Amino acid sequence: MEKAVFFDRDGVINKEIGDYVFELEKFELNESVVVVMREAIEKDYKLFVVTNQSGIAKGVYGHENVDKIHRHMTKILREKGIQLAEIYYCPHHPDYSNCLCRKPGSLMLEKAVARYGLDVSKCIMVGDRDRDIESADRIGIKGVRIESNAPLEALLPLLVE
Numbered sequence: 085m086e087k088a089v090f091f092d093r094d095g096v097i098n099k100e101i102g103d104y105v106f107e108l109e110k111f112e113l114n115e116s117v118v119v120v121m122r123e124a125i126e127k128d129y130k131l132f133v134v135t136n137q138s139g140i141a142k143g144v145y146g147h148e149n150v151d152k153i154h155r156h157m158t159k160i161l162r163e164k165g166i167q168l169a170e171i172y173y174c175p176h177h178p179d180y181s182n183c184l185c186r187k188p189g190s191l192m193l194e195k196a197v198a199r200y201g202l203d204v205s206k207c208i209m210v211g212d213r214d215r216d217i218e219s220a221d222r223i224g225i226k227g228v229r230i231e232s233n234a235p236l237e238a239l240l241p242l243l244v245e
């Protein structure tokens with residue numbers, strides 16, 4: 085069975101700016117994620133992004149903005165030799181509709197586990213909010229909480245062969 089590292093997006097992969105990131109110029113990569121992702125690939129982890137994007141439900145931006153940011157993110161990571169397996173995002177917000185995907189819900193993680201045949205006991209979820217960790221807890225994945233925008237090198241010892 086495969087193993088994976090799941091990354092929250094805002095505050096982990098790119099800088100949390102205290103507002104929605106839906107314009108390319110506001111997407112600033114946390115450079116340390118490159119080190120961690122490369123090491124994870126080296127150790128045969130698949131890489132996923134799981135992100136709440138409730139700005140869509142609120143009408144602040146659209147799916148096309150998220151797609152554009154994600155194409156940009158995919159491109160800059162690929163230029164650094166990093167291939168993401170999949171990016172999952174939840175466009176919902178409980179003020180407008182209920183869903184199972186918004187973290188702390190675990191549906192985004194469950195989809196990846198089912199589709200890629202992941203062994204949850206070997207997976208890691210990295211996030212900067214309690215809800216990221218709770219999402220992982222719900223399906224038995226180890227959650228690692230970091231401070232928003234913090235360097236990620238502390239994750240390196242958690243990656244195993």
Ligand SMILES: [Mg+2]
Nearest residue numbers: 092094095212
């Ligand atoms: Mg975050």
Ligand SMILES: [Zn+2]
Nearest residue numbers: 174183185186
């Ligand atoms: Zn959702």
